Amino acid sequence: MHLRAEALILSVRPHGEHGAVVRAFTAAHGMQPGYVRGGRSRALRPVLQPSNQVLGTWRARTEEQLAALTVELLHSCAPLFGEPLPAAALAWVTALTATTLPEALPFPRLHAALEGVLAAIEAAPAARGWAVALVRYELLLLAELGFGLDLTRCAVTDATDDLAFVSPKSGIAVSRAGAAGYEARLLALPPFLQTGGEAGWDDILAGLRLTGHFLARDLLTGKGAEPIAARERLVDRLLRAVA
Template sequence: MHLRTPAIVLSIRAHGEHGAVVRALTPEHGLQAGYVRGGHGRRLRPVLQPGNRVLGEWRARTEDALPGLTVELLDSRAPLYAEPLAAAALDWTTALTAAVLPEGQSYPRLHAALDAVIDAIEAAPGARGWAVALVRYELLLLAELGFGLDLTTCVATGASDDLAFVSPKSSGAVSRAAATGYEARLMRLPPFLTAGGTGAWDDILAGLAITGHFLERDLLHGRAADALAARERLVDRIKRAVA
């Protein structure tokens, strides 16, 4: 096995005294894990940060063996870790991606979308500049793994107009008329998820509530507690920032 490709660093776990097992997302080969000699040492620590773009080279003698991995830094996101909101967003998006993607399966749309979210965080560390992109990335992740939401038609009537809610059970949109009397059991659907564009803070928080519900139910469901904790920190910081 020999693979040389750009990648986004997702997670780093210490292995042995100085090494580290690194998981990274590649454009064409999906999630790849590898052992980095000295990866837990001072020289490579700034390179192996979640969100960094690297040029990785994986080598293994057999398909079953954990490949050795060497990395070259292409784009550092280290300065973003000085910004609490940006750091929380990087922690969450990378931890989520590492937790739910199977290894070795190609997800080029996810790689491109994650790359775009990280670029948006870098361009505008304040949450208003990237929170909508984050919600859309979470929706794409659900869809790519087989748990997509249908936000195009009402799950009750089949109508495509005046969609205002999402059913937490069916993962489908619900029109305002069909929701009458059941609003308390449904989640509000922010307009930016159907009409595009940006959203006000209450819309962004509504979008995060929708994706958070389905991510926990369908992908994380009781595991990946660290990833869920990272999301709780992110949402809490966004709420404090807009309070």
């Protein structure tokens, strides 16, 4: 196995005394794990920062063996980790992707969307500039992994207009008429997820509650506490920003 490709660093785990196991996301070859010798050294720690873009070279004698990985830094997001909100967003979106994606399967749309989210965070560290992109990324991740929501029709009336809620069980939209009397049991569907464009804080937080419900139920169960904690930190900091 010999692979050379640009990749986004998603996670870094200590391995042995000095090394690190890195999971990196490539456009054509999906998630690729690799062992970086000296990955915990002073020279490599800034390179192996989740969200950084690198040129990686993976080498292994067999497909089953964990490949040895060497990296060259192409672009660093390190300055963003000095700001609480961008840092929380980067930590969450990389942890989510690293935790949920299977290895070695290409997800080109997801890779392009993740690059877009990272670019949006870098271009506009204020959350209003990237939160909408983050919610859309979470929805795309659900869809790419087989848990997509149906936001095109009402689960009760089959209508395609005036959709304002989503069933937390089926993941299908519900119109205002179809939701009558049951609104408290449903998740709000913010308009920007249907019409596009910018969104206010209330809609952004509603979008995060919507995606958060299905991520926790369908993708993160049994995956450990770290991804959930990363998302809780992000939402907490967003709520502080709104207050």
